[in-house]
Amino acid sequence: MNRKFYHNAIKFQANLFFKYKSYVALSFLGDLAIPIIINVLFIVGVISKDTSYSIPKIIIYVVLTNVLFTVTMTDMENRISYDIRSYQLAYKLLSPISPLRNYIVNDLAIKLVKTLTFYVPFLVVIAFFERVSVMTILLTVISILIACSIGYSISFIIGTLSFWLTEIWGISAIKNLVIAAFSGTIFPLYILPEHVQSIIYKTPFPYISYVPTSILMGEHTYINAWNTILTGCLWSFALLVLSKVLWNIGIKKYESVGV
Amino acid sequence: MGIKVKNINKKYHYYVNTGLFKREKRYINAVKDVSFDVNNGEILGLVGSNGAGKTTIVKMTSGILLPDSGKIEVNGEDPFKKTKKFKKDVSLLLGQKGKLHPDMSIYEISLLYGSMYGLSKSEILRRIDEMSEILNQEKQLLEKQTRSLSLGQRMKGEISLAFINNPKVIFLDEPTLGLDDKSSRNIRVFLREYCKKNNASIILTSHNLQDIKDISTNLLIIKEGRVVYLGKIENLPNEFDNNVRLSFTIDSSKREKLERLYPTIKIDNDRCHYECNKNDLDQILNELYQISKITELTIEEKELGNMIEELLERE
Secondary structure: HHHHHHHHHHHHHHHHHOOOOHHHHHHHHHHHHHHHHHEEEEEEEEHHHOOOOHHHHHHHHOOOOOOHHHHHHOHHHHHHHHHHHHHHHHHOOOOOHHHHHHHHHHHHHHHHHHHHHHHHHHHHHHHOOOOOOOOHHHHHHHHHHHHHHHHHHHHHHHHHHHHHOOOHHHHHHHHHHHHHHHHOOOOOOOHOOOOHHHHHOOOOOOHHHHHHHHOOOOOOOHHHHHHHHHHHHHHHHHHHHHHHHHHHHHHHHHHHHHO | EEEEEEEEEEEEEEEEEOOOOOOEEEEEEEEEEEEEEEOOOOOEEEEEEEOOOHHHHHHOOOOOOOOEEEEEOOOOOOOHOOOHHHHHHHHHHEEOOOOOOOEEEEEHHHHHHHOOOOOHHHHHHHHHHHHHOOOOHHHHHOOHHHHHOOHHHHHHHHHHHHHOOOOOEEEEEOOOOOOOOHHHHHHHHHHHHEEEOOEEEEEEEEEHHHHHHHHHHHHHEEEEEEEEEEHHHHHHHHHOOOOEEEEEEHHHHHHHHHHHHOOOEEEOEEEEEEEOOOHHHHHHHHHHHHHOOOOEEEEEEHHHHHHHHOOOOOO
């Protein structure tokens, strides 16, 4: 049963994505091309003087962080919030596929379509030119999976707040800004003062795009990379537990007093 | 089996601003001590004015909203446990809150929803085609984006989707909203036949009394969360002293006598109108014939809508 659903969810999202050709073009421009161009100009023009990175290296860094940020982040919180407030959640509660699985599968399906369309070519070209080892690719893939788990959990936690709050768009907007800044997507984290860096490294945000990027760019020794991945795993687990607990409490409230 | 509801209550809270930084919590009893059964093969029509508690009852019986007290069983199960079997057997349609994606076609959406129930592509397409025939929906509309369909065409899509899993228990909130007469009639026939053929239990709320009259086995009238009437539709007239209306023409010289005998009679030009109980009909007709010859006699039972309205006003 689930295999049929997964297959149809991917097909559904692919059909939806390619329905409007202008959406595909705008999605590429808005999600990837324009942020990359702005980031490259910003880093090259403002902060490259203080870095040991060459300009090609900076371009690769920016492309990678932006690609990984788009792959691992989701705006699922807005759909959850809409469903809670509009009673669409009622349909999902009575569906054989649990709401949680429904959200994640549909979101991953659209991610898969976008990844295969836009992102994989970037990653393949970079991996080829950077002469990345198989071990590095393996470590990168694992770190991307952890990044996805962290990104989805944070989004899910914010979406779940809709059980108590009328609007979550403000929190969602803050989340996007904080994560973009502290995940190293807007600027590389190493340009920050050391004490600020040490604080940011203690949060889950760098695992969303900075860690996978730095692993792929070979800035970690294998042992160091495994240690970083292990910490990411702990963050991922903690956020998953928190999101599940919040969801269960929220559903009880939804079932007892409605919205 | 079927649906068994015993003494359910539901209270909602809301806030009222009592100052710039102050608000007061207040409560409203949405449902008060409601009990009913819907056996297999039966359709319960749920009627009441806006805000009477109909949708709250539907939400509680379908396992979406917990009652404060009381007990609900759907096919022998607690709906709030939401077991796999319960979810496979149940379907919900909230008429004003559809689940059709505006950018996709009914076919595409059905394939996704049907696969949640483990149905194969051919089975899903067969069911959707079958439903579109029953609902008088042109097949080419199944391939169009639902945003370009009319309200009625979208509602037919919602109904097709609601029955894709061959449910045994169905909760329908305003299922004929926006439909033309022919389509509403088709849906009523479909629901009646589906219920009989599949031994299903249906709870239906509708402001369209033709829906209720044509297909409901039992009627539940709700006012401010309380049960005003629960029983067979055909027994509803028994709730009224005067449940039939006689209209006739009588010789004008006999009118005075007639008015003495029946003080509540209304005379409008040549026509006399008198409301009485169905059980007294024979006796009254005998009395009338003894007074004089009556012509152009018509006997009308009270309209369902009038009876519901009177019951709601009376309580």
